[in-house]
Amino acid sequence: MTDCDFLLVGHGIAGATLADVLRARGHRVLVYDPGQANSASNVAAGLMNPVAGKRFALSWRAEELLPAAAAYYRALEQRYSQSFFTETPIFKIFGSPEEQNAVLARSADRPWGDFVASLTTTDPNLPGVHAPFGGAWLQHGGHVAVRELLAALAAEGHRAGWLRRESFDWTQVQFDSEGATYAGQVRSRHVICCEGAAAVRNPYFGWLPLTPNQGEVLDVECADLSPAQVLNRGAYVVPVGGGRFRVGATYRWPPFAPGITAVGREELAARLTVITDLPFAVVGQRAGVRPAVRDRRPLIGPHPTVPNLSFCGGYGSKGVMLAPRLATLLADWLVGEAEIWPEASVQRYNALQPAGVG
Template identity: 30%
Template sequence: MNVDYIIVGFGLSGLSFVEQLEKNGKSFMVYEDSSQTSSRVAGGIYNPVVLKRFTLAWQASEQLRVAVSFYKDVEDKLCKKLVEDLPVLRRFNSVEEQNNWFESCGNLGLNEFLSSELVRSKNTAIDAPFHYGKVKHTGKIDINNMLFFYSEYLHKNNKIIKDSFDYDKIEVKEGLVCYKNIVSKHIVFTEGFGMKNNPFFNHLPLQGNKGEYIIIKSEALQLKEAIKSSVFIIPLGQDMYKVGATYNNEDKTSGKTLHAKEELQKKLERFLKVPYSVVDQVAGIRPTVKDRKPLIGTHTDYQNIHILNGLGSRGILIGPTVAKKLYDHIENGVLLDKDIDIKRFNILG
């Protein structure tokens, strides 16, 4: 079989690049073994503001415009409801935090996303004596269903193979990459934290950050918005909520931990004033990088081997933008931005 691209991995980065290929009429085959779960367990919120410090996330305005349009196109393609507007409220812990918020509202860039009106607390299920600030232009992507239905779409069109990838079976020839019975012009690795096992790119400084969420049920909570305090509370419907997440730079295992569950419950109970029950827990390792920028680019020694990785905790926003940048780099010779190009680490890759 001859294709234009082999894609290895199918999380947010893989889907983002595959959609670029689909839009441009390129042929491809995806290899996916579901070993990496960070995309599937993520909260799904798209939010351009770092709510701990009231600052704008990296290139957030540009990425938000691209991402919302991108996900609505995917929604239309799959004929599934995947995107919803969801208000995000930042719970204030003090008058000082209120003042910092309103000061930030006047900053260039942030004034587009931070509401200057104080949102007074009406829901007695949450202790919020200092009320809330509202982030504008936020929403939620149903990531798990998006990946599931897109994978089903690829399966129906014979464009995905659900199998582990064997790096030893790659043969690189001039202008071609051969893998088993597939001959391709390019191969793009979008493996998330699985990159640590990739002999072509495992020298890159992908650190990994484990995140865990608990899923709770509370009939009394009755939230219609996502609330950010010491943890996020994200409505899932039918009195279910996702609460998290933890950030653990040491634990690189994929399993759920009692310590994370207890940590999340302790933080939640500082301000939640109604009964709830924990009905599930999920965990995954975010593909994070020491400089908090993605890993995008082409291997130094092999001009048809590429990487799209390191999207971190804001993959929903970042993915569509950097996928297009990598596609334009490969197909049209467009130079990558220096802050995302893997060449910035001045080592092989």
């Protein structure tokens, strides 16, 4: 019988960061993950953007989440002697005089002003960038090499034996007041579901308002496009080195076709032509399914009726920014040292649980 303190199901960005935080605190952790190359975390460009959307909306809790994420990823870089996090300016391109005026009206207010380094109402003449109405230079953001980061953590898990590349069978779990037993082989004090979009089929958490949302990204070569910043106008354009950029992302609600699509490729290519008139070549395309939540807030915390069972996920397209801080929050809660933020708690949806489920 294998004994552990916490059994986690899923090793995407949510599960990986939580497992890492728990292990760093001395807890015995066991993780099950089948290792899907097209998981949402492996496909993501890893953008950390403090301000997004046409309404110039400040990302939820950005002033707390961004510094925590940056510190965590830099610590991992030191640990593995690899580069994962690139802090870089984000240039949000204005698409019209009306958008220009709307952003100017909001940008001086706090906390927006903390993330706006400068504004320009004229073309900044960035190589290859079409920005006749100027744009906003955002600071304290950047991008994370999520695939490489998860691979480094997984390699450590394989070596140490705490990561098992296996599918998890929820029908083989038996819960009791002291913890849970899995398949008669593993005993754990607590089980945590970190399955991402797959949680919509989970027998204990399928009632949560998770909606799978498919996103596609392109990898393109565009040798003369400015690589000094992330570009954002209807799509993000993230420099990945060597004249290559990652362009994303589409949003497809069910029903959607599995895998990459010609429609997704055409949509993203069209968005890129709004940003640049330079020639580019598509050299790769990937698709993943995000775990989106109705109110665009994450879901962490305990199951309402099953003891020693919790959930961690629903991060949508903000996973790299949310995961480190929420991992420490949930780790603190698991040992009675913190309260889950109400706006992120599973408990806000407890009324949705059908009678007799879980």
